[in-house]
Amino acid sequence: MSTAATPQGAPIEVRDLTKTFGSFTAVDRLSFTVEPGRITGFLGPNGAGKTTTLRMLLGLVHATSGTATIDGRDYRDLDHPQSMVGSALEATNFHPGRSGRDHLRVLAAAGGLPMSRVDELLELTGIPAAARKRAGEYSMGMRQRLGLAAALLGDPRVLILDEPSNGLDPEGIRWLRGFLRHLSSQGKTILVSSHLLQEVEQTVDDVVIIANGRLVRSGPMAQLRGAPSTIVRTSDADQLAGALRVADVTSTPGRDGELVAETTDMRLVGDVALRAGLPIWELRPRRADLEALYFELTEGTNRNLGAGATPVEADAVSGQEGANE
Ligand SMILES: Nc1ncnc2c1ncn2[C@@H]1O[C@H](COP(=O)(O)OP(=O)(O)OP(=O)(O)O)[C@@H](O)[C@H]1O
Numbered sequence: 001m002s003t004a005a006t007p008q009g010a011p012i013e014v015r016d017l018t019k020t021f022g023s024f025t026a027v028d029r030l031s032f033t034v035e036p037g038r039i040t041g042f043l044g045p046n047g048a049g050k051t052t053t054l055r056m057l058l059g060l061v062h063a064t065s066g067t068a069t070i071d072g073r074d075y076r077d078l079d080h081p082q083s084m085v086g087s088a089l090e091a092t093n094f095h096p097g098r099s100g101r102d103h104l105r106v107l108a109a110a111g112g113l114p115m116s117r118v119d120e121l122l123e124l125t126g127i128p129a130a131a132r133k134r135a136g137e138y139s140m141g142m143r144q145r146l147g148l149a150a151a152l153l154g155d156p157r158v159l160i161l162d163e164p165s166n167g168l169d170p171e172g173i174r175w176l177r178g179f180l181r182h183l184s185s186q187g188k189t190i191l192v193s194s195h196l197l198q199e200v201e202q203t204v205d206d207v208v209i210i211a212n213g214r215l216v217r218s219g220p221m222a223q224l225r226g227a228p229s230t231i232v233r234t235s236d237a238d239q240l241a242g243a244l245r246v247a248d249v250t251s252t253p254g255r256d257g258e259l260v261a262e263t264t265d266m267r268l269v270g271d272v273a274l275r276a277g278l279p280i281w282e283l284r285p286r287r288a289d290l291e292a293l294y295f296e297l298t299e300g301t302n303r304n305l306g307a308g309a310t311p312v313e314a315d316a317v318s319g320q321e322g323a324n325e
Contacts, residue, residue, distance in 0.1 A: 009036025009157045009189030010071030010084065012057065017066035019052050019213075026052045028213035029066065034191050034206070036157070039184050041204035041221075042193040045298050049213035050193040051089065054162055058087055070158055082111045086151035087160040088144075096136025100127060100146050103135055107150055121149040126175060140167025148179075158189040165199050177203045197294040211298040225288040230261045232269050233282035243276040244269070260286060 012034035019027040027049040034040045044050050055061040057068040059075035070078065070085055078084050094103055104118040122128045125145040130138065138146065144167055151159060159180075165173050180203060184190050194200045197207075207224055209217040217224070232251075234240045237259045241251045244261055247268065251261040261269050266283055273280050 008187035011036060012068075012070055012158060012160075012189060012191060013072070014053065014057070014068045015066055017053065017056060017068050018064045019049070019056060019061065020064045026213050027056070030210065030213065030215055031066075032208045032215060032218050034189055034208075036189040037184055037187045038205040039180055039190045039192060039203060040206040040208060041197075041200040042191055042208050042210075043197055043200070043294070044195065044210040046195050048195075048210045048298070050195075050210065051162055052213075053210075054087070054089060054160055054191075054193060057160065058085070058089070060089075080154075082113070082154035082156065084156055085158045085160060086154060086156035087162075088147035088151045088164065089160075089162045090147075094135035094138075094143065094146060097134055099132050100135055100138070100142075100149075101131040103146065104149055104153065108153055111154055113153055117153055117155075121152055124152070125149040125179075141169060141172050144168055144172075144176075148176075152183075156188070159183065159191070161190070161192045163193055163195070165194065173199070197290055201290055209294070209297055216297045224290065224293065227262065228264045229286045230263055230266050230269055231282065231284050231286045232259050232261055232273070232280065233257060234259070234273055234278045234280060236278060239276060240273055240278050243272050243278070247272045258282075 014033070015031050017027055017030045018025065030049070030053060042050055042053070052061060053068070056063045057070065057075065067074070075081065075085065094100075098106075101118060101122060104121060105115060107113075108115055108118055119128070119131075122131045125148050127142055127145045127149070130142055135143070135146065144164055148161070148164065151161070164176060168176060180190055180192070184205075192200060192204065197209075201221065204221055206220050207218065208215065231254060232240065233256075237253060237257055240259055241253075244251050244259075249261050249263050249268065249272070251259045254260045263269065264285060266285070270280060270283060
């Protein structure tokens, strides 16, 4: 693998990263790592500090303290930033009068990249037909695709995307999922921000969840989902629990007389119930309620909801927050 033509990804490391705007702390001692060859979802409600963190990572904003490195270096110290990191922070910053192809050509020329990459990427991101159209006439979804094409021009090892599903229709979201999966299978490091867990839950391998600029949870998506288990309902839950115990399956009482068995083997649960002479009224895999978990982790922390939404907001108003409004 180390000599493969496609370079492997590089880790992103954020350590004790802090950004204050006046007296307002947008990012607060944030630490996390993003691994190569995996897709990591960077999640948090509006105003949690995601964009500010990504901007610090890309050297666009100075950190107040702490570090944010790519392959062990500050963005500004990278030898070949374009082949190391590609990013799409906003889908709106294209010159409206310039065609999609011309836009990519300008970027390719500036980065000393071959013009052949431009058509290759228009094709890859599914907008070859729109190449001659002025970017100002692009739909939000097409702008997202053009942003992605621009980010990938230098065939970077690390890809940083801010809310890439914004403006994509369900088919576009599906396409993006497959596209990112393909890129990560090449070993690239992919960090994707979103304010909705549901939007990325089928796309990402790992999550980093922040609220009020602070880390609230990070780790593999599978861990967030919890151990898979089976829900079973019968006439006598206690008796079935005993029979399952004999078969080496642990279970705990759930809601409304349900039993949650710590196995995904529904056939085993059915066979045990049959042997115990118990009817099966319901048998289904248990899925973690990620929406509820995400809400619990980030509840009431949307700092963009205006004064009074949270106590933190009162502080924000006295800082420089209003300066960019
Ligand atoms: N230049 C700035 N001056 C003052 N406050 C700022 C500045 N940039 C960001 N903020 C504030 O910092 C907080 C975090 O903003 P940020 O854009 O990083 O959040 P986010 O998680 O990306 O949210 P969204 O999904 O809404 O973009 C917000 O309350 C925002 O108003």
